Amino acid sequence: MIGHERLLAKSSRSPDFPQERETLPHHLRDVYETAEQLINSVGDQATQALGLRETFSRKVLSAAVLRGAFLHDLGKANHQFQRMIRQGPQPPQALRHEWISVWLPLKFPELDRWLFAGCSGIVRNAALAAALGHHLKVEDASLNSGQQGTGDASVVLFCDHMDFRSSLALIQNTLGLPEPPSLQRTEIDLIGRLLPELRRWLVETNDWFRVIDVKLQRFLALVKALVISADVAGSALPRQGHAPGRWVREVLGRVCVDEDLGNIARTRLAGHPPRPFQTQVGQSENRVTFVKAGCGSGKTAAAYLWAERHAANRKLFFCYPTTGTSTEGYRDYIIPAEMTADATLLHSRSEVDLEDVLETQGEDILERTSRIEALATWDVPVVICTADQVLGLVQNYRKALFAFPSIVNAAFVFDEIHQYDERLFGALLRFLDAFRGSQILLMTASLPQPRLKAIHRLLEQLHVISGSAELEQIPRYRLQGPVANPPWDLVQQTLSEGGKVLWVANTVDRTVGFAKQAQERGFPNVYPYHSRYRYMDRLRKHNAVVDAFRNDDREPVLAVTTQVCEVSLDLSADLLVSDLAPVPALIQRMGRLNRRVSPDNPGTPKAAIVLDPANALPYEEADLETARRWLQPLASDAPVSQAALAAAFEQLSQNVKVGDVESAWLDGGPFSRSAPLREAGVTVPVIRAEDESDCVDRGGRPIPKEITRRAIPMTLGPVAKEIGGWRRLGFVFVAPEGRVEYSSEWGARWARK
Numbered sequence: 204m205i206g207h208e209r210l211l212a213k214s215s216r217s218p219d220f221p222q223e224r225e226t227l228p229h230h231l232r233d234v235y236e237t238a239e240q241l242i243n244s245v246g247d248q249a250t251q252a253l254g255l256r257e258t259f260s261r262k263v264l265s266a267a268v269l270r271g272a273f274l275h276d277l278g279k280a281n282h283q284f285q286r287m288i289r290q291g292p293q294p295p296q297a298l299r300h301e302w303i304s305v306w307l308p309l310k311f312p313e314l315d316r317w318l319f320a321g322c323s324g325i326v327r328n329a330a331l332a333a334a335l336g337h338h339l340k341v342e343d344a345s346l347n348s349g350q351q352g353t354g355d356a357s358v359v360l361f362c363d364h365m366d367f368r369s370s371l372a373l374i375q376n377t378l379g380l381p382e383p384p385s386l387q388r389t390e391i392d393l394i395g396r397l398l399p400e401l402r403r404w405l406v407e408t409n410d411w412f413r414v415i416d417v418k419l420q421r422f423l424a425l426v427k428a429l430v431i432s433a434d435v436a437g438s439a440l441p442r443q444g445h446a447p448g449r450w451v452r453e454v455l456g457r458v459c460v461d462e463d464l465g466n467i468a469r470t471r472l473a474g475h476p477p478r479p480f481q482t483q484v485g486q487s488e489n490r491v492t493f494v495k496a497g498c499g500s501g502k503t504a505a506a507y508l509w510a511e512r513h514a515a516n517r518k519l520f521f522c523y524p525t526t527g528t529s530t531e532g533y534r535d536y537i538i539p540a541e542m543t544a545d546a547t548l549l550h551s552r553s554e555v556d557l558e559d560v561l562e563t564q565g566e567d568i569l570e571r572t573s574r575i576e577a578l579a580t581w582d583v584p585v586v587i588c589t590a591d592q593v594l595g596l597v598q599n600y601r602k603a604l605f606a607f608p609s610i611v612n613a614a615f616v617f618d619e620i621h622q623y624d625e626r627l628f629g630a631l632l633r634f635l636d637a638f639r640g641s642q643i644l645l646m647t648a649s650l651p652q653p654r655l656k657a658i659h660r661l662l663e664q665l666h667v668i669s670g671s672a673e674l675e676q677i678p679r680y681r682l683q684g685p686v687a688n689p690p691w692d693l694v695q696q697t698l699s700e701g702g703k704v705l706w707v708a709n710t711v712d713r714t715v716g717f718a719k720q721a722q723e724r725g726f727p728n729v730y731p732y733h734s735r736y737r738y739m740d741r742l743r744k745h746n747a748v749v750d751a752f753r754n755d756d757r758e759p760v761l762a763v764t765t766q767v768c769e770v771s772l773d774l775s776a777d778l779l780v781s782d783l784a785p786v787p788a789l790i791q792r793m794g795r796l797n798r799r800v801s802p803d804n805p806g807t808p809k810a811a812i813v814l815d816p817a818n819a820l821p822y823e824e825a826d827l828e829t830a831r832r833w834l835q836p837l838a839s840d841a842p843v844s845q846a847a848l849a850a851a852f853e854q855l856s857q858n859v860k861v862g863d864v865e866s867a868w869l870d871g872g873p874f875s876r877s878a879p880l881r882e883a884g885v886t887v888p889v890i891r892a893e894d895e896s897d898c899v900d901r902g903g904r905p906i907p908k909e910i911t912r913r914a915i916p917m918t919l920g921p922v923a924k925e926i927g928g929w930r931r932l933g934f935v936f937v938a939p940e941g942r943v944e945y946s947s948e949w950g951a952r953w954a955r956k
Contacts (some may be wrong), residue, residue: 210280210366211288213438218289220264224319228369231272233447234437235373238272240266240448241429241608244455249611253421254639259603264426267326270318271333271430272437273374278303280367282359294354296784297393302401303344303360305335306391309400313384320380328408329423333430335375336875339599343874344405346398357393362386362537401469405873406453412872421637424868426609427875428596434792435605439578444660454582455608461515463584468507480670481505484644485512486779489666491635493658494646496670497845498794499775502646506616508736513642514614516579522615523770524622577605590617591880597637598878599867614642619770621647621852622787627881629864635661637869647850648790651856673802675849680793684813685783685831689717691724693778693812694761698726701757701775707764707792709782709816711735715949718763726761733765735950737894739912749774775799779811786833786852789813793848808842829855886916890932892940905933915943921953 208219212230215221223229242265250256250264278300279285287296291598308315308331319327332590335341363386371383391398398559412423437447468485477485481501484494485508485617496502510519580586584607593610595603612675623631635643645658659665697704706721708714711733717732722726728751732744737809751760752774764772769791781789797809813834819827833855837843869880891900894913898906910933922942930937945951 205815207285207364208462210361210364211285212276212279213664214245214288214458227276228373231370232274232373234272234275234433235269235377237437237447237451238268238429238433239377240451241433241455242268243453244943245608245612246384249425251640252611253425254637255418255422255425256640258418259422263323263326264422264429266322267329267422267426268433269378270322270326270330270374270854271337272433273424274304274308274318274330274334275337275369275430275434276300277367277370278305278360280361280370281593282361285356285361297355298358298391298397299338299340301335301338301340301752302398303358303391305331305404306401307360307362309404310389311384311386314386317380323431325419325422328411329426331404332408332423332873332875333427335873336427336871337431337434339479339875339877341405341874342876344402344409346402346405350947355393357390360389360391363388365811379731400720408873420869420872423872424637425702428868431604432607436578436581437820444839447674451581451608455612457582457584458516458612459510459519459584459614459677460513461511464507464511464514464519466632468504468511471501471504471507477501477504477508478674480668480673481508483668484509487512487666487668489660489664490641490666491643491645492666492668492672493655494644494668495648495650495849496646496668497675497849498791499800499845500674501797502555502618502669502670503513503897506618506644506646509644510614510616513644517642518613519585519614519860520610521585521587521595522593522611522617524586524590524617524619524627566888568846573576577602580606580609586613587588590623593617594630594634595880597633597864597868598868598880598903599871599875600877600880603952604868612642613683616644616646618646619648619787619791620645622769622785622791624881625860625862626864626879627864630866630880632657632661632861633864633866633869637866648794648845651853651859653856653859657861672767672846675846676844677800677802677805678808678844679797679800680843680848681808681840682813682834682838682843683810685815686812687815689720690812693810694721694780695724695726697778698759698761699726703752703759703775704780705760705764705768705774705776705792705795706761706780707766707768707782707784709765709784710820711765711950711952713782714765716762718949719763722761726759728758728760730760730762731764731949732762733950734767734916735952736947737890737913737915737945737951740947740950745772748772752776768792777809779809780814781811782814782816783830784826785822786855787832789830790852791831794845800849812839819842887919887926888914888935888937889943890914890935891938891943891945893945895932895937907933910935915945915951917943917951917953 205209209223211225212217213225215225224233226629242261242506246261246264246491247256250259250261281298281300281303283298284300308318321499368383375383412420427635436451478501480494480496481504484492484505487509494505506521519700526805534590580592586592591600592602592606597609617631620628620631694704694706706717708717715731718729721729730744730748730751732748734741736744748762748764749772751758752762762768766788769788772795774795776796779793779796781792784792794810796811797806800806833851837847837851865878867876889912890913898909898913900906914935926936929939942954943951944954
């Protein structure tokens with residue numbers, strides 16, 4: 204067996220003369236120091252958030268996290284990993300390095316006694332489980348190997364190597380342990396039964412886990428998340444030499460200031476005094492506040508008044524229920540104009556540094572992308588995101604786990620929770636149950652009684668605040684449908700009178716198709732708008748649509764959009780045309796119709812026409828059938844209010860089931876895997892090869908701001924089998940030339956092969 208002068212933990216351009224941070228001892232030191240600073244920065248906040256402050260001291264948490272951080276990559280000191288990182292992923296490794304990391308103390312009692320001297324069984328099991336699961340690759344005790352085709356009868360462990368011994372010396376010095384044991388070079392037989400000690404520990408620990416109380420479950424989940432976070436930051440630190448401890452301390456120290464949040468609230472109020480319900484929300488002193496108010500009632504301004512009190516000296520996560528997935532991240536949100544006054548609240552100062560990450564040969568490219576996007580949340584006071592970014596933690600979603608140090612020191616606004624499907628709502632309940640010390644605001648236009656009762660059962664106190672009854676009882680709409688044919692004549696009539704029309708389609712293809720037909724008919728001022736644009740073009744589209752609707756000179760406007768209008772577009776239409784969609788989505792869309800009414804100026808009801816699409820995509824047919832039943836009593840000549848929409852939905856939802864959702868994060872015990880949070884298509888950020896030259900400097904180095912400006916969220920499915928071979932630039936994939944058809948007017952689509 205050929206030896207190596209240095210043992211590597213990360214890929215190196217010069218494996219024989221690596222940078223120190225690419226070597227195993229230095230990488231373990233980076234991760235260890237990061238873990239240490241995480242404990243110092245958010246350890247107390249983490250135990251407080253999870254309701255563990257009285258049960259587990261910082262000393263106990265530190266003992267488990269630091270040992271897990273040290274162990275996590277120790278198993279990379281084997282010949283197959285060292286061969287792979289120098290030569291590539293072929294032939295494959297027979298054993299994953301984290302399996303070997305945990306097997307080492309189980310195999311060698313002297314190492315076990317030394318490492319866990321003075322520690323309880325809880326600390327030991329938590330540290331081992333955290334190290335074993337830091338890549339989320341352990342689903343059960345089978346530990347299936349990839350030994351076929353490796354060309355090896357055994358795996359050689361370099362336990363006698365100076366870098367292995369240096370790694371042991373690291374934790375000896377930092378934890379004040381005695382002299383570490385001297386281990387000899389060891390071989391793992393690949394022919395017999397693999398790692399029996401590890402299999403036995405998994406079975407025994409899983410049995411132990413099933414009888415421990417919920418606080419121990421949360422403690423184990425906490426240790427896992429902090430070790431993963433430490434590895435993510437320790438691996439993504441810039442190669443320029445920034446100290447991990449200092450970086451973590453600085454970025455996690457960027458928290459909200461009450462004055463900034465109050466300024467945002469006052470900007471949204473536009474000089475008007477807060478409505479009584481908004482004042483109530485802002486003055487709520489309960490840990491969890493529930494707001495039920497219709498679209499257009501001013502919930503967002505109320506949320507920032509609430510945050511002024513509850514998010515000061517914390518991070519703030521403002522979570523929207525879009526149909527996007529956790530892969531999209533906050534960059535895909537159009538930041539409201541009132542937020543741009545203090546862009547430092549939303550944009551990371553360290554994104555340039557984070558682009559140059561330490562990588563491992565054969566590593567999952569999506570994992571690397573998620574690291575950079577999630578680490579940006581460490582460095583901002585306010586994160587505007589999908590609910591997946593936070594609730595994904597319940598199911599071990601990478602981006603949520605990677606953002607964990609921000610999440611445990613945050614206040615949360617979950618907006619429009621009536622749009623959550625069953626699994627996502629179940630995840631919200633698990634989150635509310637686990638994060639017993641966090642400040643949380645729940646907002647919705649309506650909610651089925653079974654769901655509200657489920658929230659009540661979890662909480663000793665729930666402050667429920669209703670929106671303005673006078674406002675929500677104004678008859679704003681006249682509903683029609685579902686109908687088969689688009690109402691072109693009514694659209695033309697509305698436009699001829701200088702009206703504003705919002706047309707919402709369920710898919711990008713339908714959106715583009717309707718917009719093109721409108722242009723062919725000679726309609727003026729047609730604005731197609733969806734999420735599949737380059738960010739700079741989407742921002743321009745977004746602002747153009749909002750400005751056109753705010754223009755009060757009776758200039759006609761027709762905006763044809765996808766679901767992006769449901770949350771991010773603050774506009775008021777004179778006519779709504781919408782594809783049939785699940786009831787919560789329809790309520791959101793109708794919230795953009797006749798939005799500026801008030802008790803003093805109720806105006807006249809406006810028409811909402813619902814189209815019956817040829818197929819249910821991207822929704823389920825059962826959800827559309829429920830929407831048809833909801834529409835039936837509402838679609839008449841009688842005008843309809845927001846309160847009527849909500850009441851009809853709640854009446855139809857009396858028998859909604861609220862089932863228990865198993866949590867991969869909380870219920871996994873020694874195993875670590877991801878589980879579905881909700882059913883949704885996956886998107887990935889890409890740039891076109893045609894744009895690449897604008898995204899790099901003269902030396903070929905990525906320019907993050909330019910990459911962000913040209914990134915497009917594209918559906919993964921059509922390219923899932925080929926994207927692994929594409930190059931990556933910063934946090935995005937580079938689509939080969941011609942693979943994406945693009946127009947700044949109509950957006951992007953995958954080219955047909």
